[in-house]
Amino acid sequence: MLHVSPNAATTGIAKGEVLLSVENVSLRFGGVKAISDVSFDIRKGEVRAIIGPNGAGKTSMLNCINGFYFPQEGHITYKGVRRQKVRPHEAASSGIARTFQNVALFKGMTTLDNIMTGRTLKMHTGLFWQLLRHGPAMREEIEHRRKVEDIIDFLEIQAIRKIPVGKLPYGLQKRVELGRALAVNQTFGTTIALIEHDMGVVMDLSDRVVVLEYGRKIADGTPDVVKADQKVIDAYLGVAH
């Protein structure tokens, strides 16, 4: 369903160097063990999904990666450097984007504007030129619009460019959200997609998938491998949809 377009050649599926690794991470909330001894890595330029049934620990894991939470055990290494506590907007500049479990798009904005927002950190022209929308401001806008259009082509969402995302069905919203996450990085960088009930959407978009259940990792691999894994099938069958 998702064709790899020429400009996605940089995606280098599962071949890039390791950008971020999660090593034996455990996270507890009081007596609740949200994550137990989970390890996996994220390579440069891949779309990585974390899925799992309710309460599996997906949100907690993402929050560790983003710096919202700090794990009690294990650590997270980013570009070979162990991560200290970070602030959310610093996490955005570190080259890791995330999508939310429940779609967290800017509902009143168009697809284009949502994805353009992902470019915010790379845009620097100040208020003066923005007011005039000429010169450096316009050049910058066009430069980033080009990158965003590449992402739009890659995700095949050209037709919904100018539609407010609040009016789109769930699957498309998820796609826009992924587009916004991709836009955060200069190239087709690392993205963590996170989906719960809708396994189909993840499978379409991701290069590799981690499956969690009760805070533990039960599978890790390409969508085809994961889909066929008996433990994953059991975990998903055991959950009311």
Add this chain to the structure above:
Amino acid sequence: MFYRETGQFKTNYADDMAIFPIRQDRIGIAIIIAIALILPFMVSDFVLKTILLPFLALSVAVIGLNILTGYTGLISLGSAGFMGVGAYACYKLTTLFPEVNIIIWIFASGFFAAAVGVFFGLPSLRIKGLYLAVATLAAQFFLQWAFVRIPWLFNYNPSGAIEVPLRTLFGMPITGPTAELEVKYLICLGFVIGMTWLASNLVHGRIGRSWMAVRDMDIAAELMGIKLLNAKLMAFAVSSFFCGVSGALFVFLYLGGAEAGTEFAIRLSFLILFAVIIGGTGSMIGSFFGTAFIVALPTILKFGAPAIGIAITGATAEKIVLMIIGALTIYLLIVEPHGLARLWQIMKQKLRVWPFPY
């Protein structure tokens, strides 16, 4: 098929990113501006004075509040107060430095309002919704108090009011009692066109997107690298700047003199907020619809109803106006948050396919 985009292919992003990418829209804007330029010579002085001048002056404040409330999602009940800051700043500036042209001072007075706006916008970092409304209400009352209690602001004038002095442009009076209404109108129109252009530029670029992102989901906005502090204070600054310029226009070109303590009262703050809601939050064109509504309705009721034989007193008309505006605001808040601008869009959508709807 009067209005359509078919056959107009964009060959580069700059064209597609133009604020009016459709040719008919651009022609439409040109026609509206052309009509606006000849309008003062077609209508009576009464219409000019009671409808057109206040419409132009107030529309700048409505755009300003729309930036804050419609685009950034922050409510403010201090708009009239910020307008007052602009009016007094302009008065002080032009009496202290009369040799500088008044047009420059009207624009510059926006900076004073912006500074005051940023100060009173600080609480928005911590509070939202109703609490922010109350905080800005406090700003409104404080400013109103200052306008009455600090006589330096009105140059110790015993009447406590601003008396707009005569100021000229190329030898022609543009403010003060001897200035022609048509001239005042054209100056106002120039400001409205210029300020609207600046505002549309801003909301279509990076800063505008970060405002809307903060409005729609502030946590996600932060994860995109948007600093909430900067985005919100910038919105307060720009919004108050617009209110300040509007206030200066209101007193210098429309009223010709004012006791700002009474003119820039809470009632006006509410009317501006209602205009934003009625016109459509987050819409430039809606700001004009909303302003037209709040400015024209009282006059139409007060003078139109007796003209067709319905006897109502001015005071009754005033009350009916507030009831209509209030009811419409509540209705739109619940049913159609995009206000009159939405109706406009639907109409354009229909025209796009007319006369072949299928």
